[in-house]
Amino acid sequence: MKRKLALAALGVASAVALAGCASGAPAEDSTGDIRVWLVGADTPQDARDYLKTTFEEENPGSTLTIEEQQWTGLVDLLTTSLSGSDSPDVVEVGNTQAPAFTSAGAFLDLSDEYDALGGDDLLPGFVAAGSYDGKFYAAPYYSGSRVVFYNQAMYEAAGVSVPTTLDEYVSNAEKLKAATGVSGVYWPGKDWYNALPFIWENGGEVAVQNSDGSWDAQLSSDASVAGLEQVQAVMNTSTAAKDGDESNAWVPFREEQAATLSAPSWAYWSIVADEDQKPTALTDNLGYFALPGKDGGAAQVFAGGSNIAVSAKSAHPELAKKALAIMLSDDYQSILAANGLVPAKVSLGDKTAGATPELAAVIAEAAANAKLTPASPKWADVEAAQILQDLFVQIANGGDVASLAADADQKIEAILNG
Amino acid sequence: MSTLAPARGLPPRRAAGPLRRLLRGPWLLLIPAAVVVLALTGWPLIQLVIMSTQEFGRAQIFGAPPEFVGLGNYLDVLGDPAFWAVLGRSVLFAGANVLATMGLGIAIAVLLTRLARVMRTVVSIGLLLAWAMPPLSATVVWGWMFDTRAGVVNYLLSQLPGVDLIGHSWLFEPLSFFFVATVIITWQSVPFVAITVYAGLTQVPGEVLEAAQLDGTNGWQRFRLVTVPFVRPVLLVLLMLQIIWDIRVFTQIKALQTIGGVQEQTTTIGVYIYTVSTAGGNLGAGGAIAVILVLLMIVPAVLYIRSTLRQEES
Known part of the structure; x- marks a missing residue:
């Protein structure tokens, strides 16, 4: 009953709306x-x-x-x-x-x-x-592109410096976690954008196109799996919800519950000031760098x-x-x-x-080496099906990387070639 | 349903011609309802069936002509193990929810008959508030309570000695996910069942119950042998509605999936149709799944109508 009534109401409402549209049509383009x-x-x-x-x-x-x-x-x-x-x-x-x-x-x-x-x-x-x-x-x-923000006091306390290679970034995260007890890197499981550089830097790809135009998903290649294992190691140092997403990730970071956060550059403003524009613990304590590549320099980021x-x-x-x-x-x-x-x-x-010339330089450095997801019109369907979110939530929860990646490859190919 | 009722209880009027009788009789009164049902339910249903036989993707949504593929979409769907997994999950989940909702709802209805006026009003208002809350808001609020990092549930349970649940995700394990979903859905459907059953219970004649008491029955026997038969039609309608609503549940599951959990392992049929059609841009396959669901839903509906007919005959 309730539902029928709702439907009826909807019908009447749309009829009214349609009538409104029809009468407004002649005025097209002059003003609106x-x-x-x-x-x-x-x-x-x-x-x-x-x-x-x-x-x-x-x-x-x-x-x-x-x-x-x-x-x-x-x-x-x-x-x-x-x-x-x-x-x-x-x-x-x-x-x-x-x-x-x-x-x-x-x-x-x-x-x-x-x-x-x-x-x-x-x-x-x-x-x-x-x-x-x-x-x-x-x-x-x-x-x-994403910039890595860090808590200078925590880096000092743990005795780590800004990493120059991706491997060092991973080992820093573990040291920070051990020394501070909070997240080495704050990384909610659904945040798959931050995982892509690890795949690319290790020589892997999400998917490549064959000469006949079909797609070959590559997450389970040896190179990609090496990257995904690094992702899992870093995710292990995070106290973020393993199945949470990255929205508002700056809140726990600015509340000193994490030593490192990789986020879009404009997150800066939400880190140095809270919702009421009051200074936070990070206001005078914030450092940033571009994610380092496997062999130094800036990593290929998304x-x-x-x-x-x-x-x-x-x-x-x-x-x-x-x-x-x-x-x-x-x-x-x-x-x-x-x-x-x-x-x-x-x-x-x-x-x-950026807010500072140094941040601007970091943003430019990160953007210079940026890379895209597979160029298929169906890639959006892969995103909409949440295949990558599901994959990284399971990786964050300690799942077996190789078999999860093989599983995800199958699903990605089914969509891209479907 | 409504087309069945008027056939009974009418005095035969042989004087009028059949057509006139039809036009002047109850059929006339049925026309407005029939038009509304046909326009708002029948037409979309026809569109759905047509779409389920077409290759209908995002390009077709924006105007490209669709291609007829016969039963292709149905064969694809029925041959996809993911569909069967989702269907099985939905049936189990709906079963658990229907049992919980009906059990709690009937128990609360009986409770309402025993309460004094003030408490009965308080309980009824509480029920109505839970029922009136939009499902999306309810899910978001429950989601906060079960939040991994800052949720009140983890906090309170961790106050117990020897328990440390801070950082525990309630949504990652599929069973745990469905437990939370069941709490939310049951919490919102119990009021409807409770209030409807309570209305039914007030119609049970007191003298019959009194007579049964004089015959030496105990409370449970009176409930089972006197009350339940009186409210049986009400219970059947509720049961049927709950089965249908719980099988195709959408909002709560979809909203919980945005909070946490692994989508692939927690998708029920309603969300699956949405994922395939709207998110995946394959309305043909989504339509085929929807038609299959409609066919499945007809089974409880037919069973229900048969049982009401039988009751009216007896």
């Missing part, structure tokens, strides 16, 4: 309300304010609303919302997820705007992620970041394109850069600033 979906807390408040004010000044009578979505379950959410009649106009999507939507026709073709948006100045890897079949659908938005696109079902495509143009303008991208993100344009790269 543009809904922009940003994901997570990555975009700083300054940039959000700039976008809204600039758009509304340039387009009198129109308004722009920013709605914040979660990274968790984003593929599912976009699949349902972009295909519906109430689609948002401009959407941010993870760079590794973009191919699932560009290949499905979910985004408006932006090929004609390519030069106006920045042309060859746009980050090439992200342009590739946002293009399909020779057409340009999703512009680069920003890039950002090139995280986002693309930005206009929904194919946008009711106001012209206005939406204008909003997107603002987000790729030099002014807007400079705000992102000033907040520690790597901007979408190569020419603005040197504007990336």
